[in-house]
Amino acid sequence: MSIQGNTNIDLSGATWRRAGEGAGNDSVEVALLADGHVGMRNGNDPEGPVLIFTPAEWAAFTAGVQDGEFDRPR
Template identity: 70%
Template sequence: MHTTTIPNWRKSTFCNGATACVEVAPLADGNVALRDSKVEDGPVLVFTPSEWAAFTAGVRDGEFDLQTLAAAAG
């Protein structure tokens, strides 16, 4: 990730203080960064606003629920 400012990383309130969560950060260019909270210096995924909107809509719609994925696989 190429940025001159340090992102304001946030964890979900569902993490309840756990260290094994993902963190997201809005970037100055409008993109959204995602990382593993356990590996702060690790890789960062960067999504465009439309990619992030599609992902979060899929989460809300249950597209990634384990039952949905299992049903689709077999």
């Protein structure tokens, strides 16, 4: 279970999917959770911490990814 604010988010039934194949051994996994929340974790450490995004936060994050906001400078 993960706690965001005062809301309990149950991760026990989450289905984790790899977000993409990264370089080397890097991996990120995401899971669609109750009420539209999205969980993100390090696929190499599945028992480690989980970031929980609200639907609005996830939409802003993925829009930033699509716009190249997080790309490394060349």
